[in-house]
Amino acid sequence: MNRKKVRPLIGQGKVADYIPALANVNPNQFGIAVYGNDGTTYHAGQAHTDFSIQSISKVFSLTLAMKHYGETMWERVGREPSGNPFNSLVQLEYEAGIPRNPFINAGALVVSDMNQSRFASPHYAMREFIRRLADNPNLHSDKVVSTSEYEFRARNASMAYLMKAFGNFENDVEDVLHNYFDNCAMQMNCIDLAKAFSFLANKGYSRHNDEQVLTARETTQVNGLLATSGLYDEAGNFAFRVGLPGKSGVGGGIIAIVPNRFSVCVWSPELNKSGNSLAGMAALEALSESIGWSVFG
């Protein structure tokens, strides 16, 4: 990977500042970790520094829900790109409370509502699941971050109540929001995340804990969804420039999958206008170019 393309971007973006807890992150950081299907690892930069995974948690939530609900879950959430900002209510109203896909906020909230119906302690179930996938028993959620997100919950609360008005929300809105924000506030580093999502590069199999997380077929399905809807309203541009299934979070992390080969996580806190890590995007583009390979040829 060509560092010359990535380094000049540090200082060009803007750290997420919608809650104070995220705004204080040192912007001048970059980390990368790769986890191969054969167990080899590579990392560079601040790959051991924890950050807030934020929307990357939506992939964990989706995986957990798919394990329990199977095909029936798609009655409550769609599989199409939204073509709208991640927090828009417009489409949700026109489409009677069925969110377009599990990676926009409304979709992730309805997936959280499914998990809420299934587990007595939804956040703890999720935390155990993530710890297992990442092979790291010390992972935890940052209470300062989740409390702050709950305080500024208005937009997400608005979405959840709109879905409730349409009959597509089973549990108490406040309860689901608490668990949702606890999941978003998980602190992980690049190595944790590359490892945790390695099953998506390996036909659903998680090597280090010898677990078939999803079937091979379900794994390609998740990757297909990530490729079309994983990068907010920049999914098309990501497919065009990088060409890998991926998911970003406003904490500055992006995970990407090279099917049958390896999983990767990049992190740099400064975001572009679409809310994706500026240096992270460039790093993945350089990676895709340097290996001369994307899922698209």
Next chain:
Amino acid sequence: MNRKKVRPLIGQGKVADYIPALANVNPNQFGIAVYGNDGTTYHAGQAHTDFSIQSISKVFSLTLAMKHYGETMWERVGREPSGNPFNSLVQLEYEAGIPRNPFINAGALVVSDMNQSRFASPHYAMREFIRRLADNPNLHSDKVVSTSEYEFRARNASMAYLMKAFGNFENDVEDVLHNYFDNCAMQMNCIDLAKAFSFLANKGYSRHNDEQVLTARETTQVNGLLATSGLYDEAGNFAFRVGLPGKSGVGGGIIAIVPNRFSVCVWSPELNKSGNSLAGMAALEALSESIGWSVFG
């Protein structure tokens, strides 16, 4: 491929009927052709029967425009999924006349406008290009179809004029529409189309006429766009079920790309609610399952 999954679908869809010329097609037909990067071919069913390529022509138009305009073309058309029906004007108005991608109608019209500015006889330039790619000098446009489409041009004319109002349309609207419909009305069969798009599976190289149509990088870009926006408002579902870059037309054809291996074209005239070939979708899903492989794992 398992024919048992495909055959029962014949009779379940609905042939395109927005113009009389298309409504008269015998619905009880199915064809498939595969063209490997090593030159091997496979075909079955009505693979030699000509049909109207319709929106599949948008991929030819895009390729031709990319060759001439390069990166500059993306100032006039986006690269994101639209999340709206293929012929909607809503997004076009909100986004000041810049269509979301080259595969919705508005995007294809602006690409046609680019080609119109470049060629003295745009349709003939396109026809020559397609003949060369398909290795078939007899290909032609069906005048009855294109005349009928022009007669019912109101929706497309509305889009073109809206872009003109926003300053994103250079040529006379009627002239561009004539050429656009002539391109849509090209008659081709599955073998022609599998061959014509083989360069997208082969890093931009067209083997049979020894031509580097696009660079390897541009080829992955086109495939990325096809994967996120090629199947109307069913792109996410196609990624979920089939997992290949593809493009459909209301004539019932669908082309799909297995990067570095082969291109494929399926055809069956009956459409599902999203305007994609019902049996064609099922055939590609069965193919993807039978080779145990999609771009996503």
Next chain:
Amino acid sequence: MNRKKVRPLIGQGKVADYIPALANVNPNQFGIAVYGNDGTTYHAGQAHTDFSIQSISKVFSLTLAMKHYGETMWERVGREPSGNPFNSLVQLEYEAGIPRNPFINAGALVVSDMNQSRFASPHYAMREFIRRLADNPNLHSDKVVSTSEYEFRARNASMAYLMKAFGNFENDVEDVLHNYFDNCAMQMNCIDLAKAFSFLANKGYSRHNDEQVLTARETTQVNGLLATSGLYDEAGNFAFRVGLPGKSGVGGGIIAIVPNRFSVCVWSPELNKSGNSLAGMAALEALSESIGWSVFG
């Protein structure tokens, strides 16, 4: 007024059924009351039967807010027809949390939020205000109705949280909703309402309690808003057919103003598709025709 035009409509509409408490009303009822600026009254039918005033309460809320906030209130709510259903969030998102007018739900909620900031016990302040205007110290809110509305608050909660997300909501959402529903659940009859709104026909002066409720200028302003936005998405049709400022509620009541002459209240529980009393609309149209007079000529 010609009763022959009104009576056949009984049985043609549909009583509001979004909460059980309203669904149980006997549909076969009709009442009318007129209160002249000179103090003369006229009433017929079930003019003494109490009903749920619902959205008619929005006019009381607006009046109270205008008395306290004056021109400054228009920074938080618009004065234009919305052109959208009364409970839509689409426009609210596009226009950054500023509702179009005080009579759609979002607008009434922001007005309630203003009154919440002003009064220690907002609903009691409102109840006293209404009792004074109606000259009836026994008026009260139906707790069964307001509790039921609170239970089904999801849509209104969604709107309030969206405005909060945009910074246009000061108080706790749940608190404001409780007071809002208490106001909507006020039980009044046609005579109460005709009397209570007599100040809008009399340059802001309420004769029976000798109070200048609003200035003459403010009164024409309220009437102007009622004429353009008082009848949900049927305001234009009401202007066309009836030609009077008016406000309807899903309880089946409609108040209308004949400036400088009299106020009127009609009531019949069955609603048309726009949520306005079917027989009430017809009665007002017949009244407007019989007096050969509307505000429009």
Next chain:
Amino acid sequence: MNRKKVRPLIGQGKVADYIPALANVNPNQFGIAVYGNDGTTYHAGQAHTDFSIQSISKVFSLTLAMKHYGETMWERVGREPSGNPFNSLVQLEYEAGIPRNPFINAGALVVSDMNQSRFASPHYAMREFIRRLADNPNLHSDKVVSTSEYEFRARNASMAYLMKAFGNFENDVEDVLHNYFDNCAMQMNCIDLAKAFSFLANKGYSRHNDEQVLTARETTQVNGLLATSGLYDEAGNFAFRVGLPGKSGVGGGIIAIVPNRFSVCVWSPELNKSGNSLAGMAALEALSESIGWSVFG
């Protein structure tokens, strides 16, 4: 009327400049004319100076169509405020080609299409009608203006084609646009317009040519439509501030009706952000205040 409120506004607005022919008007002009039901007239300022009536022509078109189509015309055009900019296509697409009201552009185009189906020479029929109503046989359309508007027709052409796509447009789009622009380009002065619309203040009766133009009932209907939809997306504000049925044009003219008393026309070329004459609005507000009377009390 208080001139002190109006004069300072000259120089604060912006003359319409979407076509060169209108951009060259001297902005420093103001005229007013009042025509009473008893035949008395009053005028001041540049009341004899011709200007381009533009959208005020929509009231003439509507009147002519109502005379010929009666109630049936409302199947093709609505009667509700649009809540959207006058030239938006969004609502038109959502509502399947039925424009909200006759005063937004789409609505005026469908009304023009009705008149086109009825008259051999639609513009000449309209011109004769206007000459008769204004009692001025010399009125004509400015060919430079209408030609320029036709050249920049893209937005209006887009709307007309969209309605055609939905089956709500009978004639050739280009033909209707020519006649539409010829009507918009009529040159009239304040006195002509006050006189021409006097029938709307006088129960449909035009005194000077002793003609019952519309029935008394139809007259109140037109006034009701003007009150709810006559001032682009400022109808609510106009009702709030002025409280009279009215119609504006981008040439800077505004007509307003004081039912049963008089019609008035003000003119000043500079427009506010909504496209309404800045000084004209202020003049009408001052007039409404000075006579202590609006239709709303």
